[in-house]
Amino acid sequence: MSNDSASASAAGGRGPGPAQRLAVLSGPSGVGKSTVVREIRARHPEVWLSVSVTTRPPRPGETDGVEYRFTDDAGFDSMIARGELLEWARFAGNRYGTPRAPVEERLRSGQPVLLEIDLQGARQVRETMPEALQVFLAPPSWDELVRRLTGRGTEPPEVIQRRLDTAGVELTAEKEFDATLVNTSVDEVRERLLALLGLDGG
Numbered sequence: 245m246s247n248d249s250a251s252a253s254a255a256g257g258r259g260p261g262p263a264q265r266l267a268v269l270s271g272p273s274g275v276g277k278s279t280v281v282r283e284i285r286a287r288h289p290e291v292w293l294s295v296s297v298t299t300r301p302p303r304p305g306e307t308d309g310v311e312y313r314f315t316d317d318a319g320f321d322s323m324i325a326r327g328e329l330l331e332w333a334r335f336a337g338n339r340y341g342t343p344r345a346p347v348e349e350r351l352r353s354g355q356p357v358l359l360e361i362d363l364q365g366a367r368q369v370r371e372t373m374p375e376a377l378q379v380f381l382a383p384p385s386w387d388e389l390v391r392r393l394t395g396r397g398t399e400p401p402e403v404i405q406r407r408l409d410t411a412g413v414e415l416t417a418e419k420e421f422d423a424t425l426v427n428t429s430v431d432e433v434r435e436r437l438l439a440l441l442g443l444d445g446g
């Protein structure tokens with residue numbers, strides 16, 4: 245696994261400036277992306293998190309329009325056909341995409357925007373919006389990733405296995421990113437990510 249401080253510094257002078265404040269947070273399922281984003285937004289509510297559209301069924305406690313906009317295959321197909329998605333990907337048997345208009349609107353108004361998306365989506369954004377800061381969240385170890393994904397208790401064993409198979413591939417792509425943060429401590433990652441985003445720690 246990567247060395248967080250060394251990798252984080254690889255971002256160099258790059259990052260969301262006043263005119264372009266888009267950041268992508270990616271990393272394997274269960275590594276802690278949503279946990280870290282929650283922490284960031286608790287301290288900086290002005291950071292806008294894109295609400296993705298997905299064909300995945302809601303988990304208990306998830307609300308349409310909050311964690312995701314839940315749709316069916318036909319709904320997702322028409323969003324693609326109308327060019328409404330900034331990027332989209334198939335992940336563990338479902339489709340996920342970033343609605344384009346709200347992201348563009350927030351960026352136009354100067355608000356910092358965060359996308360929490362998978363590797364395929366991150367690659368698409370790198371092509372279409374190369375100015376976005378791309379951050380990879382890595383687990384401290386493979387065993388810890390398995391523990392987190394299993395411990396979360398949101399997926400059945402076969403889906404966990406599918407996500408872990410994908411995680412093996414995703415971990416090999418870490419070097420494509422501007423910075424890597426190893427999620428050993430949420431507090432530490434929060435502070436490092438805030439620094440990368442040019443925001444005050446807390």
Ligand SMILES: Nc1ncnc2c1ncn2[C@@H]1O[C@H](COP(=O)(O)OP(=O)(O)OP(=O)(O)O)[C@@H](O)[C@H]1O
Nearest residue numbers: 272273274275276277278279392396427428429430
């Ligand atoms: N630093 C950490 N130490 C221990 N547990 C953690 C840490 N960060 C997150 N977790 C736990 O790991 C589990 C997975 O976290 P989370 O749901 O945020 O992952 P994710 O990357 O958003 O997953 P997915 O991509 O599947 O949506 C949760 O139970 C969370 O509480």
Ligand SMILES: Nc1nc2c(ncn2[C@@H]2O[C@H](COP(=O)(O)O)[C@@H](O)[C@H]2O)c(=O)[nH]1
Nearest residue numbers: 273296332333335340341342360361362365
């Ligand atoms: N390419 C995209 N990936 C997305 C988007 N929204 C979420 N995701 C990623 O999907 C997996 C699984 O999410 P889960 O909520 O079912 O656990 C995870 O890696 C997310 O980051 C998106 O709009 N585009």
